[in-house]
Amino acid sequence: MILFYKKAIQDIRDNGFLNAVTIITISLSVLIVSALALFFVNANDIMSSWKKGISIMAYLKTDIGETALPEIKNKIQGMYGVAEVEFISKEEAMKRLKEQMKGHSSLLADLQENPLPDAFEVRLLTSSADSKKVENLAVQIEAMPSVEKAEYGRRWLGRFTNVFDLFKFTGYAMVGIFFMAAVFIVANTIRLVIYSRQDEIEIMRLVGATDRFIKTPFYIEGLIQGAIGGIIGLAALFVAFMLIALNVEQVSSSGIFQIRFLSPGVLCGIMLCSIFVGWLGCYISLKQFLKYKTG
């Protein structure tokens, strides 16, 4: 095995140009796929942060006493998909309404009595923030005897959920397509490299080398190339990311969203894929080229 490893290193040096091309191609492919993944991860973050704004207002019946409130709160809190429940007294609600109608609050100033009900604002777990789940939850809350009505931004949520779903679907589809394209490109490049070393392979077979002896250095080379290509690709992505991030810092000093790099787990995954693809390209090509030959 050590011999094979040495032979692989030797080989990489002997075929400098071919190896450079392979590594560059792998790097670029990794860059493409990981850039896309990075984009979708961040876009997903932003969208998810919007989801946090989704809430259900549970308006209570007017005859509910203050003592019953903790129990109701607990009950709602216990429902599936609920993240947080906040009590909004009718005074608080009126304050908010006034704020909303700022400039025309004269309208409300005429009122002697506050006609608004007490309410609970129910915030949702982001995982449950799609139209169906929200609808279910709202129905469930409305069914509680102490709740008069449960409301949420039905139209807006429907629209947003559609966009979000489409976005996610497209994201998966694109990452999938790009990944496959990258695998093909890398495999193709390695095939070309091995094609141009066909004679060498044939000569090795003719002097009595076993398939294993021929293949092993190629495999090790493939793994090394995959690893180097992966590192270069991810490094390039990181540089590009830092450049964009600096720019974004200026654009969004508001700090509402925080763009972030790929997580260590994903990075490891990409590295593993890159290494695997380096090996796979060799595997397929060798299989093909060795099959062409007799004996």
Add this chain to the structure above:
Amino acid sequence: MILFYKKAIQDIRDNGFLNAVTIITISLSVLIVSALALFFVNANDIMSSWKKGISIMAYLKTDIGETALPEIKNKIQGMYGVAEVEFISKEEAMKRLKEQMKGHSSLLADLQENPLPDAFEVRLLTSSADSKKVENLAVQIEAMPSVEKAEYGRRWLGRFTNVFDLFKFTGYAMVGIFFMAAVFIVANTIRLVIYSRQDEIEIMRLVGATDRFIKTPFYIEGLIQGAIGGIIGLAALFVAFMLIALNVEQVSSSGIFQIRFLSPGVLCGIMLCSIFVGWLGCYISLKQFLKYKTG
């Protein structure tokens, strides 16, 4: 020239494997870049459609007579960046408010007189729908003697504009990076192909062929491969698009957004790029490989 063309066709047949690899690589590269472009075009559409929702409410002073309205409307309409101006009478405004407060409209039922003002809803051209421009316009409208107050969703707009700008910036950056990566990948592949035909080139030179005689068929091949690769790549994209579009149709039967394929102009641009890159790859590689040789 016809001779060269024939030689190029002949060459493509003689080097079937090498040509297949080149064409596949070009196709995949075109697919990647155009898929990304398609994604951003559609995402941009959706975001732009949200922009259409942005409007400025210009509340009129209470002492404005009905006869002055057309003049005010015209004046606003004439401002830069304004798409559409709609008059909202105070009765209409009350109706909307009641609708918003549905369930608690008892609150408003008590009112004898409508305290809301008349207003104009000013819709904006999408090109003018960023925070600064909207702000400017709002200030301008508020400065009109007949306008009491001009309001718009300042916070939401700021946030949205940030996201939109970031999105656009990322979009350009990614399309740029991917385009460059694709060009490199294709050039690299062609380099490998020409590398494996180095001996052939050297032999041609030795039997007295001029550089032009050697290069021209490669160039024509490059152009043809670029064209074929471009067509296949775009065709693949179209198929993928149709598959996704069918899926989306079901998701968003609401019909709020309509995803669309790349415009003919963009398609032509991609084809031209693809053809150009096919040629460029040959150009660079041949330059390099011919330089290595003496004489």
Add this chain to the structure above:
Amino acid sequence: MIDGNDKNSIIRMFHVHKQYGAKKALIDINFDVSKNEFLFITGPSGAGKSTLLKLLYFGEPVSEGQILIDGMNLSRISRNRTPFLRRKFGIIFQDYKLIPTKTVFDNVALVLEAMGKKRQLIQKKVNSVLRMVGMEERSKSFPQSLSGGEQQRVAVARAVVGVPRIILADEPTGSLDSESANVIVDLLKGFHTRGGTVIVATHDKELLRKTGSRIIHLKEGRQIK
């Protein structure tokens, strides 16, 4: 159908035919080669000499007929076993078939590495055969930087380094002046003396004259007596 029990024959060919598309390269070839024989195959250009050798080392399958090498029937050999069949042979190819990206040393060492030999042993043996063919000074050169004759000598070194049972030499002195050719002939003879089997395909009359052993004549794919 046939069994290789003839203890004295290392190679047996029975009614061998080889066809490339419509082109008949070999027609009904029958001969045995004894252990420790020095055999020439001769005939004009295109007669089928190289093709005959190719069939022996299983570079191509036969179209018809049977070949036994050291008791193994080539038509029944599995893909996994071919490398071991090939290690019985040391082959000097007509076009040398050196690997252009490897040095002279590495080209020759390859045979021993494929056999799994130890590094020190490889070093020693390769240097010794390169000295025998007069190429030890060029061991770090690449094949393209060698003259035709030098490449041929490296090819010879590679063929003998693994101490095979049979040497197949296709025009082994074609690019060599008579002096260098003598070195190679002596090398082959020495190998033969030490018990090896040698098959040489050539049209070098001088070579035939110098050695004077059994000759198989081919013409247009047929064996002529």
Add this chain to the structure above:
Amino acid sequence: MIDGNDKNSIIRMFHVHKQYGAKKALIDINFDVSKNEFLFITGPSGAGKSTLLKLLYFGEPVSEGQILIDGMNLSRISRNRTPFLRRKFGIIFQDYKLIPTKTVFDNVALVLEAMGKKRQLIQKKVNSVLRMVGMEERSKSFPQSLSGGEQQRVAVARAVVGVPRIILADEPTGSLDSESANVIVDLLKGFHTRGGTVIVATHDKELLRKTGSRIIHLKEGRQIK
């Protein structure tokens, strides 16, 4: 420094040296070749024969010295002009240098295509030279499917098809039996008779004997008298 006014010389070499790294392949070579001369270059393996020819067709630049071809000084020739220099030569390479992806016909036709000749003419001439070397039946084959000698004959055909002024033949009969070799020798002689200049690098003693004209001996890169 030197002018090519000697009307009778088509090739002149003045103090030519060629060095590859530390290796001196040619040392102080001086000779003239007259128009319509038939010249042999001989010497042992690695003497520098192929290198000498390579310098003539400008496959490599000289390290030192001057070469005049037909009055052109090679050290002053521009890159654009080299193809036209090379068309003065028909070259039979020691390793043939056929293009593996082109048929025999296309390999030979290439020379004429590069010169911009008409299709019908090409067809006619290529078929005629292939007939001369006995390869007209294989014109649609690819080089790998030819025997060594057949490839060499195609290489000869390619060298003569463009009716060059000078033929450089590097071991042109190395892979050929004596009969086929005679065909090639006759072809070269015919070319010489019709006014061409021929330079043959070889160590085939028989070939030297058969022709009997001026011989330049090389040894370890030096011209020996």
